[in-house]
Amino acid sequence: MSESKSKADPSRRAFLAGASVAVAAVIAGGLKPRAARAAGAKLPHLTDADPLAKSLGYTQNHNEIEKAEHPTYKAGEHCSLCRFFQGTPGEKSGYAACQIYPGYAVNAQGWCASFNPRS
Numbered sequence: 003m004s005e006s007k008s009k010a011d012p013s014r015r016a017f018l019a020g021a022s023v024a025v026a027a028v029i030a031g032g033l034k035p036r037a038a039r040a041a042g043a044k045l046p047h048l049t050d051a052d053p054l055a056k057s058l059g060y061t062q063n064h065n066e067i068e069k070a071e072h073p074t075y076k077a078g079e080h081c082s083l084c085r086f087f088q089g090t091p092g093e094k095s096g097y098a099a100c101q102i103y104p105g106y107a108v109n110a111q112g113w114c115a116s117f118n119p120r121s
Contacts, residue, residue, distance in 0.1 A: 020057045047097055048106035064113040074115055082110040085120045
């Protein structure tokens with residue numbers, strides 16, 4: 003096997019590391035009782051400084067996203083339109099629990115790389 007094939011691309015490695023953290027967070031979030039997840043107003047607000055938030059590019063305001071920094075972002079995507087958001091779909095303001103960030107409430111107008119539109 004050649005040396006070039008044995009080394010993983012650093013960006014792929016970073017993506018896989020972030021993805022594995024996200025999967026673990028979703029699994030852990032799914033284990034909490036539904037009432038606890040829905041009580042987003044009582045949870046501490048997630049900040050951009052949180053390590054998991056940083057790894058998934060979380061920002062509290064989707065209107066401030068720089069496309070160069072977050073190439074997967076599409077205009078109009080925000081937390082309240084995501085399937086992981088535990089609040090009211092389409093909420094314009096406020097905070098609610100999120101399956102990706104167990105133990106925290108996310109801004110309805112926030113965004114992260116785990117965005118998955120509601121069906």
